[in-house]
Amino acid sequence: MTFEALVQNHSAELIERLLTEVLGNSHVEIRFDYQYQDQWAVVSMHQYEEDKELSIRLHLNKQFNLVFGYYDDEDEFFEIIKPLSAEEVESIPEKLRILMNKVVTDEQGIRLASSLISK
DSSP, X not given: OOHHHHHHHSHHHHHHHHHHHHHHSSEEEEEEEEETTEEEXXXXXXXXXXXXXXXXXXXXXXXXXXXXXXXXXXXXEEEEEEEOOHHHHHTSOHHHHHHHHHHHHHTOOEEEEGGGTOO
16 A cells, blocks of 8 residues: 555544554644744654654644655655545544644644643
């Protein structure tokens, strides 16, 4: 299965895996990032040994995206971006969505105990 097919056809499982990993840690880090005129809040997990990254981004326009990043054999980085459906957004804990909105609005990341976010 290609990475594109994985993201498009199994996004719910990827979101669940990401949230389980992120909320399973003692602390959650919500970072602020930007590129040109676009800015977003992001929570992510890394699989360093496989050179992969999975993240959820919230943009200023209230659009949530699932982002799968990976390096190919020539060490070039690629991102596959899938906008989340309303149902997929609802699977993200409400407190996490609120905090991500705060990060993107305030343009400043935060780190807090994951117990404050869990469902």
